[in-house]
Amino acid sequence: MKGKRFTARKLRVRIRGRDDAPLSMTDMRQGLFELARRLDEYNDYRIKAASLYLTVVDAHGDEVTISRSGEWSIFPYECAADRIDVH
Numbered sequence: 003m004k005g006k007r008f009t010a011r012k013l014r015v016r017i018r019g020r021d022d023a024p025l026s027m028t029d030m031r032q033g034l035f036e037l038a039r040r041l042d043e044y045n046d047y048r049i050k051a052a053s054l055y056l057t058v059v060d061a062h063g064d065e066v067t068i069s070r071s072g073e074w075s076i077f078p079y080e081c082a083a084d085r086i087d088v089h
Contacts, residue, residue, distance in 0.1 A: 024059050
């Protein structure tokens with residue numbers, strides 16, 4: 003009889019302003035730095051995937067789009083395949 007496989011829960015991270023007020027870009031950056039600081043003690047682990055969903059608003063609180071495609075892919079390091087010159 004096989005045992006049930008353990009499935010770890012995903013970590014949900016919320017970066018919010020007080021009373022859910024919109025964050026300035028500076029405050030958002032500070033929140034991301036705080037997240038990085040907290041993750042620092044888990045250097046023996048790796049992140050399989052991370053998604054961040056942002057709702058961006060203007061000074062009037064109206065939602066705005068900062069990218070035509072609505073998506074950015076960020077690769078924090080260059081992989082070996084990126085360095086190969088095929089020409």
